[in-house]
Amino acid sequence: MTKIFIPEMQWAQVAEKIGGPLVYKQIPVPKPGPDEILVKIRYSGVCHTDLHAMMGHWPIPVKMPLVGGHEGAGVVVAKGSLVNEFQIGDHAGIKWLNGSCTECEFCRQSDDPLCAHAKLSGYTVDGTFQQYTVGKATHASKIPKDVPLDAIAPVLCAGITVYKGLKESGVRPGQTVAIVGAGGGLGSLAQQYAKAMGVRVVAVDGGDEKRAMCESLGAEFYVDFLKSKDLVADVKAATPGGLGAHAVILLAVSERPFQQATEYVRSRGTIIAIGLPPDAYLKAPVLNTVVRMINIKGSYVGNRQDGVEAIDFFARGLIKAPFKLAPLEDLPAIYELMEQGKIAGRYVLEMPE
Numbered sequence: 001m002t003k004i005f006i007p008e009m010q011w012a013q014v015a016e017k018i019g020g021p022l023v024y025k026q027i028p029v030p031k032p033g034p035d036e037i038l039v040k041i042r043y044s045g046v047c048h049t050d051l052h053a054m055m056g057h058w059p060i061p062v063k064m065p066l067v068g069g070h071e072g073a074g075v076v077v078a079k080g081s082l083v084n085e086f087q088i089g090d091h092a093g094i095k096w097l098n099g100s101c102t103e104c105e106f107c108r109q110s111d112d113p114l115c116a117h118a119k120l121s122g123y124t125v126d127g128t129f130q131q132y133t134v135g136k137a138t139h140a141s142k143i144p145k146d147v148p149l150d151a152i153a154p155v156l157c158a159g160i161t162v163y164k165g166l167k168e169s170g171v172r173p174g175q176t177v178a179i180v181g182a183g184g185g186l187g188s189l190a191q192q193y194a195k196a197m198g199v200r201v202v203a204v205d206g207g208d209e210k211r212a213m214c215e216s217l218g219a220e221f222y223v224d225f226l227k228s229k230d231l232v233a234d235v236k237a238a239t240p241g242g243l244g245a246h247a248v249i250l251l252a253v254s255e256r257p258f259q260q261a262t263e264y265v266r267s268r269g270t271i272i273a274i275g276l277p278p279d280a281y282l283k284a285p286v287l288n289t290v291v292r293m294i295n296i297k298g299s300y301v302g303n304r305q306d307g308v309e310a311i312d313f314f315a316r317g318l319i320k321a322p323f324k325l326a327p328l329e330d331l332p333a334i335y336e337l338m339e340q341g342k343i344a345g346r347y348v349l350e351m352p353e
């Protein structure tokens, strides 16, 4: 086996404290434990969760200083003595779920995201905004060699999460899903997974750039929340018979749509909350929820099998979502655009050689 050179130091984007700023600097390359792999990250997507993490938006303690990032795609360059799943040179993905205990009731039932001892990339352990990242071999994703590492990166969180959310909604081929926040990273992939599953899409987001993107991704209708005078009526009008959407996938980073979705979901329909706006509450009228038999559920990333399936959809050529490439150094500017809701699709960072 050819020996791969691994440097002692590497470039990383580091948040030194809650709220930032980010510092682009050299830090030590981590060493994999016995059950871990070391991945030379080539590309990492930038998820809105990374921004929430740096800003301390959620009441879950976040590691500081922090290297964010959890959509990392690269090459295995070292592994611990217990690792059988990967060989040096394999392509691998580091996801939000960096590892879990594998022994608790949730892990045993393949609900590993619910594990109380889960390690979260770019939150409780350092993530993929660095040249080299460690992850548990059991939880890292296998990426086929013919799959491009830049395009697959956003699938590792955004893709898996929306794929899982669509399955949790129970929406069936031929039915209609309203995707709220359709113009963002998760939204762009949600449209592609829905289409691949034979589900019709009503996209909800703001602005003409996102309209153009959603229409190119196959949305049958686009409702602009910035321009619509009656969003509920507009979404319903875009669904068969005007009866409302069979499922609503909430990906927006503001609270309003979480309050509104019960108004345009179809009777017996399901609302899936995925977006995580800070300090937000779900609110639904009890009467309508009961007499229209509305389901409201949360959905949180996906388990290992969801990951395998989501990557497989991509590998079969069914998922093509737009992304923009930028060097790792540009992360602060990307966060600024994200804050302003100005990113159509996903940004993918390219690591320095």
Ligand SMILES: NC(=O)c1ccc[n+]([C@@H]2O[C@H](COP(=O)([O-])OP(=O)(O)OC[C@H]3O[C@@H](n4cnc5c(N)ncnc54)[C@H](O)[C@@H]3O)[C@@H](O)[C@H]2O)c1
Binding pocket: 046, 047, 048, 049, 050, 052, 157, 158, 161, 180, 181, 182, 183, 184, 185, 186, 187, 204, 205, 206, 225, 251, 252, 253, 254, 256, 257, 273, 274, 275, 276, 277, 299, 300, 301, 302, 338, 341, 343, 345
């Ligand atoms: N549940 C999970 O497992 C999970 C996984 C990944 C991300 N997330 C969360 O999902 C959210 C979205 O992440 P992202 O990376 O796609 O973010 P993003 O910034 O790329 O996209 C968010 C989109 O929401 C749109 N939006 C804002 N207000 C809206 C409104 N009122 N109506 C319609 N659209 C609106 C924005 O214009 C933007 O296009 C974040 O809160 C993130 O933390 C959750």
Ligand SMILES: [Zn+2]
Binding pocket: 047, 048, 049, 050, 070, 096, 157, 158
């Ligand atoms: Zn994410």
Ligand SMILES: [Zn+2]
Binding pocket: 100, 101, 102, 103, 104, 105, 106, 107, 108, 112, 115, 116, 117, 118
């Ligand atoms: Zn567990």
